[in-house]
Amino acid sequence: MSVFGSPLRRSAALSVVMTAVVAIVFFFPIYFMLVSAFKSEPEIISQRFSFLPLDFQGLGQFQRAAEIAPLGTYLFNSSLVAAINVGVTLLFSALAGYGFAKFTFPGRTALFLFVISTMMIPTQILVVPLFVEIKLLGWVNSYQGLIVPGMMNAFGVFMMRQYVYDIPDEIIEAARADGAGEIRIFFFIVLPLLTPALASLAIIIFMELGKFPLALGCGDA
Template sequence: MSPRAAKWLVNGLLLAGAAAALFPLAWMLSASFMAPGESGTLPPPLLPAHPTWANYQALFVRAGMGRYLANSLLVSCAITALSLACNLTAGYAFAKLDFPGRRALFRGVLGALVIPAQVAMLPLFLELKYLGLVNSYAGVVAPALASCFGIYLVRQFARAIPGELIEAARIDGAGEWRIFARIVLPLLRPAMATLAIFTFLAAWNDFMWPLIVLTGQEHYTLPVGLASLAREHAQDTELMMAGAVVTVLPALALFLALQRYYLQGLLLGSVKG
């Protein structure tokens, strides 16, 4: 096979794979504009015969999807901001600061990476119940303030910062917080972007923990609200597709907007020792 034919074959296979991956998303978007019952006909139509916004109007006017959307934005943004603050400071401390028990603590962080999150859900729920944080936004946000993966990721990036740069700043009289804010943070921007995207998407798509902690419908996030809506409208495929679009679209738009920084962070991390 000639190089030109091989190139066309590879590109064709990649294009076919991309089309197969995107087709469910495209049909979900198309079905959200169909009239009630239209998507259930055989064969299922690919495009709506008469596009309508009725499903989205029903979601936001009757089903309260606007409140769920606001809850998800509030929780996801709070988790992202607070988690970045905790993970950046902890990762930098493990990388560049010398304190008693640093190695033992970091080995504990690495060991916690292999523990499934589901194992800690029951004791964590009981602790939050004792603190009175059940059915509150704080109960969803607090357990995500620091993550083992985030600390490890920042620590690996921070290790590449020259120690001489930090020592020179200390000799010049800069305090630790000033060094962190003026020198370390600008050098950690790729790691910050990567971690922010990971954290926001994880918080936005999280279903299990908000389902456990949030008992009042007024506090539901989008995934939990959509699941509760599905129990009442199991046969309304078009309405469910509209709800799925509202849930997926913000996260997809964020990833597409920041994918350059995300890929830059991954590529920089792949060459650091």
């Protein structure tokens, strides 16, 4: 133990130091943003860097920001759009995944391939056509213009289909034998079993909302 103890301690110390360095590098932009929030504007744009505000502004900067822009409205709109978009997308993805995984109908494979093929289309290509469509529908500067284009997610359908495949058919058949309808089976048997997958998908969708062209519902052309 005495032979290998010292190298092990040096290796552990080196790992701690490297981890601390990486943590500092990643934390510095956050620290800079927080400190800059309490600096005056000339100090922010100055080439001289300071770790602490030389002219501490207190909460004045936040008050001026609230006067310039309706931050409360922005926060409410973002929260509302994100909540509805994530919730509806989870429901539709679970329904479609359940249908593709547990039901047999003509053209199922071709339709599923068509759905997942849309994942290969870059979002940038869809911005202009979607905006034109939203403008023709009169949804510019409206909640439906922000929510409806992102209500269906091909990746969500694919992910839910793979998870539903792992649900034993015997559970569903037993529920049908007991007289449960398809809607009851989905909401009371399939959906609870998909809770871990739905939680993961919700996080993914929420993070992807920033990349989706939400600006389609704002402005005019």
